[in-house]
Amino acid sequence: MTKVKKEMLDRWKADDSAELYGIRRWGAGYFDVSKNGDVVVTPFADKSISVSIKEIINGVLERGMDMPVLLRIENLLDAQIENLHKSFADSIKKFGYQGNYMGVFPIKVNQQQHVIDEMTNFGSKYHHGLEAGSKAELIVAISMLQDEESFIICNGYKDEEFMDLGLYATKIGIQCFFVLEMPGELDLLLKRSSELQISPSIGVRLKLSSKAGGHWSDSGGDRSIFGLNTSQLIQVVDKLREKNMLGCLKLLHYHLGSQIPNIRDIRAALFEASRVYADLVTEGAAMGYLDLGGGLAVDYDGSKANYQNSMNYSIDEYCVDVIEVIMNTLDEKSIRHPVIVTESGRATVAYSSVLLFNVLDQTRFEAQELPNGIPDDSHEFVKNLMETLKYVSPKNIQECFNDALYYRDEVMQKFKHGDLSLRERSLAETIFWNIINAIAREKKKLKNIPAALDGIDSALADIYYCNFSVFQSLPDSWAIGHIFPVLPVHHLNEEPTRNVIIADITCDCDGKINHFTSYGDIKDTLPLHELKDNEEYYIGVFLVGAYQETLGDLHNLMGDTNVVSVSINTKGDYDFVREIEGDSVADVLSYVEYQPKTLLEQFREKAEKGVRSKKITVSERRKILTAFENGLNGYTYFER
Numbered sequence: 001m002t003k004v005k006k007e008m009l010d011r012w013k014a015d016d017s018a019e020l021y022g023i024r025r026w027g028a029g030y031f032d033v034s035k036n037g038d039v040v041v042t043p044f045a046d047k048s049i050s051v052s053i054k055e056i057i058n059g060v061l062e063r064g065m066d067m068p069v070l071l072r073i074e075n076l077l078d079a080q081i082e083n084l085h086k087s088f089a090d091s092i093k094k095f096g097y098q099g100n101y102m103g104v105f106p107i108k109v110n111q112q113q114h115v116i117d118e119m120t121n122f123g124s125k126y127h128h129g130l131e132a133g134s135k136a137e138l139i140v141a142i143s144m145l146q147d148e149e150s151f152i153i154c155n156g157y158k159d160e161e162f163m164d165l166g167l168y169a170t171k172i173g174i175q176c177f178f179v180l181e182m183p184g185e186l187d188l189l190l191k192r193s194s195e196l197q198i199s200p201s202i203g204v205r206l207k208l209s210s211k212a213g214g215h216w217s218d219s220g221g222d223r224s225i226f227g228l229n230t231s232q233l234i235q236v237v238d239k240l241r242e243k244n245m246l247g248c249l250k251l252l253h254y255h256l257g258s259q260i261p262n263i264r265d266i267r268a269a270l271f272e273a274s275r276v277y278a279d280l281v282t283e284g285a286a287m288g289y290l291d292l293g294g295g296l297a298v299d300y301d302g303s304k305a306n307y308q309n310s311m312n313y314s315i316d317e318y319c320v321d322v323i324e325v326i327m328n329t330l331d332e333k334s335i336r337h338p339v340i341v342t343e344s345g346r347a348t349v350a351y352s353s354v355l356l357f358n359v360l361d362q363t364r365f366e367a368q369e370l371p372n373g374i375p376d377d378s379h380e381f382v383k384n385l386m387e388t389l390k391y392v393s394p395k396n397i398q399e400c401f402n403d404a405l406y407y408r409d410e411v412m413q414k415f416k417h418g419d420l421s422l423r424e425r426s427l428a429e430t431i432f433w434n435i436i437n438a439i440a441r442e443k444k445k446l447k448n449i450p451a452a453l454d455g456i457d458s459a460l461a462d463i464y465y466c467n468f469s470v471f472q473s474l475p476d477s478w479a480i481g482h483i484f485p486v487l488p489v490h491h492l493n494e495e496p497t498r499n500v501i502i503a504d505i506t507c508d509c510d511g512k513i514n515h516f517t518s519y520g521d522i523k524d525t526l527p528l529h530e531l532k533d534n535e536e537y538y539i540g541v542f543l544v545g546a547y548q549e550t551l552g553d554l555h556n557l558m559g560d561t562n563v564v565s566v567s568i569n570t571k572g573d574y575d576f577v578r579e580i581e582g583d584s585v586a587d588v589l590s591y592v593e594y595q596p597k598t599l600l601e602q603f604r605e606k607a608e609k610g611v612r613s614k615k616i617t618v619s620e621r622r623k624i625l626t627a628f629e630n631g632l633n634g635y636t637y638f639e640r
């Protein structure tokens with residue numbers, strides 16, 4: 001092979017980046033890398049139709065909006081709703097299931113008006129309804145739902161106002177189910193429905209004894225806070241029978257928890273629930289609806305495994321298993337197949353949002369160059385460090401590492417006791433970092449790397465300071481170490497040569513991302529490209545459409561980011577459907593009870609004092625006040 005040919009073959013390609021960042025593993029076919037190195041969105045079955053995210057960023061900037069931006073791709077929300085309904089329809093047909101499938105979207109997963117708008121608009125086609133867990137959500141649901149056949153499922157504790165709203169909704173023809181979370185709710189519901197003369201559709205939330213693995217599975221199991229245990233369930237049945245109202249008891253609901261990674265847990269819970277369902281029918285309840293709650297997972301790391309951030313099943317397998325388990329349990333007793341309801345939130349909206357930001361600055365932990373030789377009168381420990389550096393090789397890597405740590409600690413002790421100067425300590429540190437760098441280099445030659453050396457790469461990783469707040473935009477990443485796919489959205493046809501930890505601009509030591517999926521593994525650093533002068537480098541955090549927006553907080557008073565919604569058409573063009581400006585500084589200050597007007601007034605007085613005491617001139621005062629006002633009206637993030 002000629003040298004040129006070999007170089008061509010060896011050259012880093014967009015496909016290499018696709019593999020490195022796992023985009024085809026977690027992207028569910030919605031994201032890919034184009035030949036020219038951009039991340040593209042491919043929302044349709046025809047994967048040749050694609051739109052570059054970098055191009056969308058250009059469009060955002062042209063419209064005068066700054067980073068960070070939360071990008072919503074409406075098509076992906078539509079595609080996931082369609083996916084779910086088609087999967088259920090296929091399984092229903094394949095197995096000859098007699099009931100149908102009805103989906104509802106739990107509003108808490110993303111309450112933003114235009115998400116619910118798109119959900120109810122596109123969802124009408126499939127009679128996709130809404131789940132409400134509070135009065136505020138019920139108000140949203142009864143007002144936003146467009147399709148009369150869609151359901152509203154009312155979960156959560158319900159007071160009289162909540163019940164009345166649901167009952168009135170029932171009266172005007174909205175299909176509202178009241179799911180009892182506690183036995184006490186029944187009396188109030190019966191009282192209000194008899195007073196208003198409206199017959200309610202009642203559901204019961206079952207406390208399962210099955211429990212699932214994963215982060216959010218505490219909703220299941222005997223100790224779960226919500227739902228009725230079996231004796232409470234029987235009490236409800238008896239009370240309804242006494243009132244001759246068993247015809248109102250129509251739905252059995254349970255919720256095992258969110259992001260259930262293991263299909264076995266899903267099957268086990270459904271087996272238990274189906275058994276309970278069958279007996280409720282035998283008891284004489286009308287029934288007809290079995291509601292499995294949420295839990296359908298998202299494969300955030302693309303490993304297709306039973307891990308917290310992943311799942312060992314596909315949506316198709318989920319649907320097949322659901323149909324199979326229900327049929328197996330109910331056919332035995334010749335019980336009519338119920339309408340299947342699920343409340344999938346995460347799986348329907350996670351894909352549709354991408355957080356985009358630019359990199360502002362970096363810190364590198366490269367070893368500084370060593371002086372030629374060290375002074376003869378250097379302390380013995382400093383000399384020992386120098387000797388260690390000379391002998392680093394793959395064979396004695398662990399030994400050198402131990403020595404380096406030992407001598408560095410000794411140097412620190414000597415410094416603390418005043419036996420060693422600041423200059424000597426600085427020299428020792430420089431040598432120490434040279435050793436660590438040498439070890440990092442040499443360890444690449446080893447097959448089996450000693451466990452003690454695991455942390456070296458992250459200790460030497462660059463820090464890229466990025467224009468976003470983890471607390472505002474990725475709260476689960478901070479709070480529970482949840483993994484979201486992170487990667488640059490351009491330059492993917494170039495090899496990333498830096499190892500990086502991402503820090504946000506809150507300057508909080510927790511304001512960082514240091515868990516990444518890489519080649520199907522979890523790493524604490526992310527390979528990224530060298531930053532270039534005068535060129536912005538854009539990073540995307542993917543699959544952030546579920547839960548992140550509303551859980552986010554105002555840490556360091558970083559507010560809501562700008563939001564842009566796009567809709568891609570089959571020609572490969574896209575429209576900006578909505579642009580929502582993020583919070584201004586004045587906005588976030590008013591959330592914590594400051595009055596921007598008063599702040600300005602107070603500062604104005606201070607500036608006036610400055611004029612009186614001749615610290616500033618009148619025209620300087622004017623400039624200073626303008627800067628203050630611009631600050632108040634500006635974006636809470638870094639503006640270029």
Ligand SMILES: *Cc1c(COP(=O)(O)O)cnc(C)c1O
Nearest residue numbers: 255258259294295343344345346
């Ligand atoms: C949170 C929640 C859901 C949504 O769960 P996902 O895992 O996001 O699908 C559904 N039902 C209830 C009762 C919930 O509390």
